[in-house]
Amino acid sequence: MASPLIQSEAHISGECFKAPLPILTPPPVARWLLFSSTLVFAVIVVGGVTRLTESGLSITEWQPVTGILPPLTQEQWQVEFDKYKLTPEFKLLNHSISINDFKSIFYMEWGHRVLGRLIGITFVLPLAYFAIRKKISTKTTLRMSGLAVLIGAQGALGWYMVKSGLDDSLMETPGAVPRVSQYRLAAHLGLAVALYAGMFGTGMAAIKDWKFAHGAPWSGLKSPEAISKVLANPIVRRFKTQSWALAGLVFLTALSGAFVAGLDAGLLYNEFPLMGGRLAPPADELMSRAYAKSADGSDLWWRNIFENPTTVQFDHRVLAITTYLSTGLLYAQTFKPALRAALPPLARMATGVVFAMANVQVLLGISTLLYLVPVPLAAAHQAGSVALLSAAIHLLVTLRRPGLAAQLLRRTRRKPT
Incomplete structure (x- = not known):
C-alpha cells in the first residue's frame, strides 16, 4: 500500500515541484466509523424500547463512572428501589410494583446508559490512535473530534431529559402524567440521529474514496x-x-x-x-x-x-x-x-x-x-x-x-x- 506521503508532481504557474499527497482515510478507519454508527443505531432502538416500556425514569441519578455497575446485592437493590419510590412516576403510576418488577425496568434503562458509555469508549480511543498515528487528516480529526464532543453532550442531554420526568412539580399539576419533556426527548433523539448520520456518511464516503483511489469505478x-x-x-x-x-x-x-x-x-x-x-x-x-x-x-x-x-x-x-x-x-x-x-x-x-x-x-x-x-x-x-x-x-x-x-x-x- 502506498504511503500517504508519496511524492506527486503538481504544476502551479508553470513550475513543477514535489508535494506530499493529502492523507487518504484507510479502510480500518472507515470500518471503525461504520461500526460506531451501528452502535449508535442500536442505542437509538434501545432508547425507543426504554421509553416504550416506561423504563427511563427508573434510575434517578446520573453517575457516569460508578453507574456502570448495576446493584449487585439485595441491599443495593433496595436502596435503588427506595430512591425510585420518591419519584412522581412511582407515586402516581407504579405504586404497586414489586422490587422484581422494578429490576426489569431498571435493567432496561441501565442497558441503554451502558451502551451509550460503550459508544464513547469505542469512538474516542480509536480516534486518538488514528490521529496520533496520522491515519486521518487534520480536517477529518477535527470533524471526528466534534462528534466525540457531541457524544459527551448526548450523555448530559439524556440526563437533562430524564430530570424533566423526575420533577416533583408534576405532583402538583392536575392530570399530569409522569414522563419526560417531549422537547428534551426530541433534542435527545435528534442529536443521536445527527451523530449516526455523521459517522455513517463519513464512513461510506471513506470507503468509496479508497476504492476509487485504487482503480475502482466511481458510482458505476x-x-x-x-x-x-x-x-x-x-x-x-x-x-x-x-x-x-x-x-x-x-x-x-x-x-x-x-x-x-x-x-x-x-x-x-x-x-x-x-x-x-x-x-x-x-x-x-x-x-x-x-x-x-x-x-x-x-x-x-x-x-x-x-x-x-x-x-x-x-x-x-x-x-x-x-x-x-x-x-x-x-x-x-x-x-x-x-x-x-x-x-x-x-x-x-x-x-x-x-x-x-x-x-x-x-x-x-x-x-x-x-x-x-x-x-x-x-x-x-x-x-x-x-x-x-x-x-x-x-x-x-x-x-x-x-x-x-x-x-x-x-x-x-x-x-x-
Whole structure:
C-alpha cells in the first residue's frame, strides 16, 4: 500500500515541484466509523424500547463512572428501589410494583446508559490512535473530534431529559402524567440521529474514496474523466439538491415522531388514513385554546403544534405522507430518459433503495398506529426511520465527488513508471 506521503508532481504557474499527497482515510478507519454508527443505531432502538416500556425514569441519578455497575446485592437493590419510590412516576403510576418488577425496568434503562458509555469508549480511543498515528487528516480529526464532543453532550442531554420526568412539580399539576419533556426527548433523539448520520456518511464516503483511489469505478462510472462532467450536469445537480431536501425531510419526520412518542400521541386516532372518520380532526381540536398559556393567546399556534397530542399526531402524519410522496417522486424521476442517461448507475440504484425503504417504513408506521403502539412494532418503526435516513445518506454519497486525496492518489497510480 502506498504511503500517504508519496511524492506527486503538481504544476502551479508553470513550475513543477514535489508535494506530499493529502492523507487518504484507510479502510480500518472507515470500518471503525461504520461500526460506531451501528452502535449508535442500536442505542437509538434501545432508547425507543426504554421509553416504550416506561423504563427511563427508573434510575434517578446520573453517575457516569460508578453507574456502570448495576446493584449487585439485595441491599443495593433496595436502596435503588427506595430512591425510585420518591419519584412522581412511582407515586402516581407504579405504586404497586414489586422490587422484581422494578429490576426489569431498571435493567432496561441501565442497558441503554451502558451502551451509550460503550459508544464513547469505542469512538474516542480509536480516534486518538488514528490521529496520533496520522491515519486521518487534520480536517477529518477535527470533524471526528466534534462528534466525540457531541457524544459527551448526548450523555448530559439524556440526563437533562430524564430530570424533566423526575420533577416533583408534576405532583402538583392536575392530570399530569409522569414522563419526560417531549422537547428534551426530541433534542435527545435528534442529536443521536445527527451523530449516526455523521459517522455513517463519513464512513461510506471513506470507503468509496479508497476504492476509487485504487482503480475502482466511481458510482458505476468507469472513466474518472467522466465524473466531473456528470456531476456538473444541471439535471444531476438539481437531482442532488432534491436528494438533500429529501434527507432533511426524513430527519424532520423522525423528530416529529419524537413528539408523538413523548406525548403518547400514537394512542389517539388509531385508524388510517382518517382521523375520527375525516381527513383531519376539527379545527378547534387541532388549535385548542386549552394549550395556550399567555393571556392574549399569542402562543396558541406553537403550543398546539408541540404540546397538543392530536395536533402532534396529525403533523407527523402529514410529514410522513409528504416524505413518502417525495421519495416516490424522486424515484419516478429516474425513469425519465434524460435523467436516467445522466445519473451515475449507482445513484439510480440507491434511489430505488430509498423508495423501497420508504414503503417498509410506511407499513410499519400504519401498523404501529392500528395496533395501538405495541413495543415490537413501535421499535421497528423507530429503527425504520434511521434505516430510511441511511438510504438517503447513501444516495447522497453516490452523488458526491471523490475526495482530493483519492483523486491525487489515483492520478499518481495511473502515471507511467
